[in-house]
Amino acid sequence: MAEGVRAVSAALDYAIYALFACAFLLGLWRMIAGPQTPDRIVAADTLGVITTAALALLALQLESALYLDVALVYGVLAFVGVVALARIIETGARP
Numbered sequence: 001m002a003e004g005v006r007a008v009s010a011a012l013d014y015a016i017y018a019l020f021a022c023a024f025l026l027g028l029w030r031m032i033a034g035p036q037t038p039d040r041i042v043a044a045d046t047l048g049v050i051t052t053a054a055l056a057l058l059a060l061q062l063e064s065a066l067y068l069d070v071a072l073v074y075g076v077l078a079f080v081g082v083v084a085l086a087r088i089i090e091t092g093a094r095p
Helices: 002-033 037-062 065-091
Strands: none
Touching: 002 037, 037 065
16 A cells, blocks of 8 residues: 555656646746746746745655755745846846
């Protein structure tokens, strides 16, 4: 019975990672092919959120708190970067 549970858990992990990969590829496509700059900024923010969630999932799967720390730092840096890009677009000047 335990082997069956592990097999289902492994299959679920692969499915979740496949969904993360699809979401990442769609976000990357929007960032590259976005018709306007604000679309690209939103796509960059989305990629940051997807990456942060994937790191948190990896921390859960590997049972390592180190990856949670990395996810937290990455999420904060991604947020600051997107805010800086949005400010540059809004004002037309560098911060």
